[in-house]
Amino acid sequence: MQNDRISILFQGMRDTLPLILAAIPFGILFGAAAISQGLSAWTTMAMSLFVYAGASQFIAVTLLASSTALPVILMTVFIVNLRHMLYSAALMPHVSKLKQWIRVPLAFWLTDETFAVVSHRDIVKPGAPGWTSYYLGSALAMYGNWVLCTWIGMTIGQQIPDMTNWGLDIALIVAFVAIVVPALQQRADWACAVTAAVTAVLCYDWPNQTGLLFSALLAIAVGLMLDPKTATKQAPHHE
Amino acid sequence: MSNSLFIVGMVALTFIPRYIPFLLAGKIALPQWAKRALHYVPIAVLTAIVSQASLIQQGAVQFDIANHHLLAASVSFLVALTTRHMFLTISIGLVVFALARWLL
Structure with missing residues (x-):
């Protein structure tokens, strides 16, 4: 049983590898950028250790450098993180069986990447055992990598080339493609995906990733309108 | 606002949106349409x-x-x-x- 849990944990780590690769340049860039913008080493590490949210950390550093008022920065951070509320809502059926104390670290470690990998497992192996171990494997690998890369960026970031233009983010793109496509099974799924893809491009220049949030919500609404199960609820005479 | 207080604020505003649904999971029953939306x-x-x-x-x-x-x-x-x-x-x-x- 213990061995099963550990092997599932490693499976979670392994399935997250392409996403870890894609995160490395950004972790290093964050460490280097924070230091060069005048943040202390302590503040920089504290952000990666305790905030642990890539987009929010970059926004905070950029806004701090432009001396934006702190309450405005905090408000922005909150808006950027609303997307993750959708993730944790989507995982509620799994989490409802877990003890309250474990829900705290699981929520803290919830990222785009871990959500993607965990959702994919749910699509291809619905009801597979060891959900928590798998989640923790993915989350710990992402977290360890992010903290380590921040530290590397902080200490030797100025001496190494900027890796963000190497295009390693392609690993995230193709991994997400591999994760989403098997989920496209019904007409409503496809309509949802097409809506998300088109809308996200149309509102790419909205501030603070609100374009992403808006396209996601619109796409969910489209999926729901065409959803076969919701439709039968509304028209019981079909049954 | 001091640096440490700012970090605490960031931790809270990052963590709270992630945690609320986890906190409520199993305590509230979602309506059918909401369950379908999560799909x-x-x-x-x-x-x-x-x-x-x-x-x-x-x-x-x-x-x-x-x-x-x-x-x-x-x-x-x-x-x-x-x-x-x-x-x-x-x-x-x-x-x-x-x-x-x-x-x-």
């Missing part, structure tokens, strides 16, 4: 991220063959559609991207 979350959000990450380059929409991200994403989409194989989809996507950078 579309991964499709909607991940597709939106892929779409922006592959089509927007240097802050503008780039819809042509010179956009290697888009090329690799399109090929991996076709591979995923025909094989539904995760490892194959990712590997071919990465190889196409590397080749495009090297050759085009």
Whole structure:
């Protein structure tokens, strides 16, 4: 049983590898950028250790450098993180069986990447055992990598080339493609995906990733309108 | 506002939206439509991220063959559609991207 849990944990780590690769340049860039913008080493590490949210950390550093008022920065951070509320809502059926104390670290470690990998497992192996171990494997690998890369960026970031233009983010793109496509099974799924893809491009220049949030919500609404199960609820005479 | 207080604020505002649904899971019963809506979350959000990450380059929409991200994403989409194989989809996507950078 213990061995099963550990092997599932490693499976979670392994399935997250392409996403870890894609995160490395950004972790290093964050460490280097924070230091060069005048943040202390302590503040920089504290952000990666305790905030642990890539987009929010970059926004905070950029806004701090432009001396934006702190309450405005905090408000922005909150808006950027609303997307993750959708993730944790989507995982509620799994989490409802877990003890309250474990829900705290699981929520803290919830990222785009871990959500993607965990959702994919749910699509291809619905009801597979060891959900928590798998989640923790993915989350710990992402977290360890992010903290380590921040530290590397902080200490030797100025001496190494900027890796963000190497295009390693392609690993995230193709991994997400591999994760989403098997989920496209019904007409409503496809309509949802097409809506998300088109809308996200149309509102790419909205501030603070609100374009992403808006396209996601619109796409969910489209999926729901065409959803076969919701439709039968509304028209019981079909049954 | 001191530095430490600012960090505490960031921790709270990052953590709270992630935690509220986890806290409530099992305590509240979601209506049927909400349960169905949650089915579309991964499709909607991940597709939106892929779409922006592959089509927007240097802050503008780039819809042509010179956009290697888009090329690799399109090929991996076709591979995923025909094989539904995760490892194959990712590997071919990465190889196409590397080749495009090297050759085009």
